Amino acid sequence: MKVAVIGCTHAGTAAIVNTAKLHPEAEITVYERNDNISFLSCGIALYVGGVVKDPHGLFYSSPEKLAELGVKTNMRHEVTVVDTKSKTLRVRNLATGQEFDDTYDKLIMTTGSWPIVPKLEGIELEGVLLCKNYDHSNTIIEKAKQANKITVVGAGYIGVELVEAFQMNGKQVTLIDGEDRILNKYLDPEFTAPIEQSFKDHGIKLALNEKVSSFAGEGGKVTKVITSEGEHEADLVILCIGFRPNTELLKGQVDMLPNGAILVNDYMQTSCPDVYAAGDSCAIHYNPTGKHAYIPLATNAVRMGTLVARNLVTETIPYMGTQGTSGIKIYEDNIAATGLTEEGAKAEGMDVETTMIIDNYRPEFMPTFEQVQLKVVFDRATRRILGAQILSKTDLTQSINTVSVCIQNKMTIDQLAFIDFFFQPHYNKPWNFLNTVGLEALPTSVPSKEAVTV
Structure with a gap:
């Protein structure tokens, strides 16, 4: 069985390693257009900020490690054409310019994503940079x-982490x-407001509700960012x-979302039976809505890549979908979220209720105790949980995995x-704060005996 893999970061590495172990007879060939593989881009801000001193720790595999598994990895090779009908690839060696053809029995598309680059005047100026890979x-x-005044455009996870690092x-x-808010896709206003205040307290200038219109410069170097407000x-x-999926190679050959994210079934199979896909090039099944969505996260990628290998020959383990669970630390605040925010649920046209608590996470008789702020979003009719967010000076983020x-x-x-959680004064109260937020949402009255039907 000839297996071709295009792209080798999170999803690609997971798919390759597991395919090699599960199918030792397979002939696996990898095409990667960069000069490195398996870079943890989520660690860029830590590297930029000096928290991570040795960037080599941000790589968790290499062509040499893959070779030990019998995998042939072609670095600096770009696949320019995929023909799913003939099962052929056209490949260009970026170092020599040489082009050649290859064939496959199974194709794994793990081409990832690329930053959105708007067509704005001055964007080609020196000093206007992207933030995605090791280079x-x-x-x-x-x-x-050499820079003193640094502007970050985009207040998602990567943007706010870079702002803190700078x-x-x-x-x-x-x-x-x-x-008008930072992190608006992940958190509701009750959670973004304290983070924004923390930024202001640290002297960071927030220019929110402003759209960049152009960049100005002198001598070919950027000097100003011009927005709708100044x-x-x-x-x-x-x-x-933000990011968009790298899927041009399969355009018109497999089913996709309007933004180009590849649609896969529960077994990571595209609409073309011998083509599989995983990671940032794909849409995921988003459990809170039951729909496909584009949520590029490393956690999604490694799960999907592993499932590709497990299902490459026989359907064995179906994908469970995802909640888009994520976390971030900004200064002293530990923040995590899963599923839909209240604003996100309403944007989906869902009828939801919310419950929120601000409480000390452990008994007040302990020497120290920090506040925890926890919000849960749930469906009004079914009362099914749809999302949650947490913020605390103490790291309580793992509780969001429980809500996931x-x-x-x-x-x-x-x-x-009423879920059974342990109690120990070092860690929590007799009612764990997850229980407490649920108790807060219970109806304030119960039906009379006469109203209860059997």
């Missing part, structure tokens, strides 16, 4: 040494976003606007109130 991170670090390195930082001086600009399981298993807010 980008090295360029950012090098350019930042500020901690002594830079004057501006964060621009077209929305101008911001900048020696360096980092674009973190609740969403996965279609549990209700009422059931959350």
Whole structure:
């Protein structure tokens, strides 16, 4: 069985390693257009901020490690054409320019995503950078040494992490976003407001509700970011606007979402039976809505890549879908979220209720105790849990993984109130805060005996 893999980051590495172990007879060939594989891009801000001193720790595989499994990895090779009918590939060696053809029995598409680059005047100026891969991170670090005023465009996870890193390195930082809140896709206003205040307290300039219209410069170097509301001086600009799937190779050959994300079934199979896909190039089954969605996360990618290998020959383990669970640490605040926010649920046209608590996470008789803020979103009619968010100075983020399981298993807010959690004063109260938020949502009255029907 000839297996061709296009792209080798999170999903690709997981698919390759597991395919090699599960199908030792397979002839696996990997095509990767970069000069490195398996880079943990979620660690870029830590690298830029100096928390991670040795960037080699951000790589968890290599062509040499894959070779030990019998895998042939072609670095700096770009697949330019895929023909799913003839099962052929056209490949260009980026080092020599040589082109050649290859064939496959099974094709694994793990081509990932690429930053959205708007067509704006001045975007080609020196000092306007992207933030996605290892080369980008090295360029950012090098350019930042000579920069004093740094502007980050895009207030998603990567953007806010970079803002914190630059500020901690002594830079004057501006964060621009077209929305009126940071992290608006992941958190509701009750959670973004304290983070925004923390940014302001650290001297970061927030330019929210501003759309970038162009960049201005002198001598070919960027000096200003021009928005719908004014101008911001900048020696360096980092674009973190978002990502789109890299799927042009299969356009018109497999089913996709309008944004180009590949649709796969429960076994990671595309609409073309011998073509499988995983990771940021794919749509995922989003359990809170029951629909396909584009949520590029490393956790989704490694799960999907592993399932590709498990289902490549025989359907064995179906994909369970995802809640889009994520977490972030900004200064002293530990934040995590899963599923839908209240705003996200309403945007989907869903009729929801919410419950939120602000409580000390462990007994007040302990020497120290920090507040925890927890919000749960649930369906008004069925009371099924749809999402949750947490914020605390103490790291309580793992509790969001528990709520993720609740969403996965279609549990209700009422059931959350009475789940069995342990009690130990070092860690929590007799009523765990997950129980407490469920108790807060219980009806304030119970039906009379006469109203209860058997």
